[in-house]
Amino acid sequence: MHKLKGPIAGAFVVFVSVGAALAGGGFDSLPTIGAATHLTPAAVRPDAVAPKSFSATDRRSIEDVVRAELRALVAQDATRAFAKLTPSTQGFFGAPEKFLQAVADELPPILVTKQFSFLGIDRSASTVSEVLITDVLGQEWLAEFQMERQKNGDWRVKGCVVEAAPGQRA
16 A cells, blocks of 8 residues: 655645545545535444553543544534644644645545544554544545644644555555
8 A cells, every 4th residue: 555645744744545546536526515414433442442551531532632623624614623733733734724625635535534433542653543434435544643732731633644444445
């Protein structure tokens, strides 16, 4: 599986493994209207959520932020999605509309998410929430949301990596 680097990789890390489908504009025709009203989270596997170093509160907080971010992006609510980003990522984009456009350009599967489930939280180099998303066409994607704890204790999204789930063709 290969990854395509987006032009915004420096701040909001974006890799989309969509190969020829993206080059051919395969996502231009996806139905985005109504997708937001049908976005449903799948059951969370609590035994696979996090290493012991995370408290239940941290896990819930991280999942709540990712859930809110996904729902805002599917609804194409730029202001709400932008609010969940770290200050450095917000500074990179400058405006909610620019951020939403970058997601549309680089992460089209995120905008058409129909269902998602949390796979776990990895804390090797940074805190990453792994989420399996299924788009409106039934394609599965692995989204890794890089999370950062703020000084006030809140969690925010610093970046995201998206690639076709293992065994899936982009």
